[in-house]
Amino acid sequence: GAVVSQHPSRVICKSGTSVKIECRSLDFQATTMFWYRQFPKQSLMLMATSNEGSKATYEQGVEKDKFLINHASLTLSTLTVTSAHPEDSSFYICSARQGADGELFFGEGSRLTVL
Amino acid sequence: KQEVTQIPAALSVPEGENLVLNCSFTDSAIYNLQWFRQDPGKGLTSLLLIQSSQREQTSGRLNASLDKSSGRSTLYIAASQPGDSATYLCEAAGNKLTFGGGTRVLVKP
Numbered sequence: 001g002a003v004v005s006q007h008p009s010r011v012i013c014k015s016g017t018s019v020k021i022e023c024r025s026l027d028f029q030a031t032t033m034f035w036y037r038q039f040p041k042q043s044l045m046l047m048a049t050s051n052e053g054s055k056a057t058y059e060q061g062v063e064k065d066k067f068l069i070n071h072a073s074l075t076l077s078t079l080t081v082t083s084a085h086p087e088d089s090s091f092y093i094c095s096a097r098q099g100a101d102g103e104l105f106f107g108e109g110s111r112l113t114v115l
Numbered sequence: 116k117q118e119v120t121q122i123p124a125a126l127s128v129p130e131g132e133n134l135v136l137n138c139s140f141t142d143s144a145i146y147n148l149q150w151f152r153q154d155p156g157k158g159l160t161s162l163l164l165i166q167s168s169q170r171e172q173t174s175g176r177l178n179a180s181l182d183k184s185s186g187r188s189t190l191y192i193a194a195s196q197p198g199d200s201a202t203y204l205c206e207a208a209g210n211k212l213t214f215g216g217g218t219r220v221l222v223k224p
Contacts, residue, residue: 044159093158103147103161106151107158
């Protein structure tokens with residue numbers, strides 16, 4: 001099946017620094033990718049929808065200047081957490097859709113810890 | 116606004132028993148519904164995808180049904196095994212993607 005790769009899987013950073021997380025679709029072109037965050041023992045919260053070649057659509061309450069999303073190609077989307085703070089510590093997961101209404105495939109997730 | 120609810124939130128069964136996981140959604144205007152499994156600290160693994168025109172999908176011990184008119188989907192796992200212990204999430208895909216809160220499953224040996 002289709003594979004989505006996410007990198008890094010774990011990252012620890014100091015407060016005030018920026019962290020970039022990459023999401024790649026390895027064997028298909030993904031016109032749409034999605035970014036989620038997940039707090040412990042909670043379900044996924046959709047942060048934004050990333051469309052190749054256009055600006056991301058952010059969900060209500062998600063700061064677009066805080067969480068920068070770039071979808072520069074059909075196989076790569078990046079999420080940059082800018083000026084990270086301890087409350088940004090979370091599990092971030094990306095997904096990519098195969099086809100306009102096809103199956104979603106998820107990355108393995110990236111655990112961010114901000115000290 | 117779509118709301119997706121999964122009941123129960125947690126489930127513990129002895130090995131060999133069949134599992135029944137429920138997912139309900141408020142807006143029937145979906146184009147598919149997908150079931151996922153999530154292991155602790157890991158990403159999601161797709162289990163079954165049911166298109167809106169379909170009534171069910173089967174893969175091995177897994178069977179998922181979809182009833183759009185009543186806003187329900189059920190995931191059946193036959194003859195559960197300890198390796199089935201995980202959190203199971205359903206996701207309704209309409210104009211937006213909406214996830215249920217998940218059902219944490221523990222299968223005891």
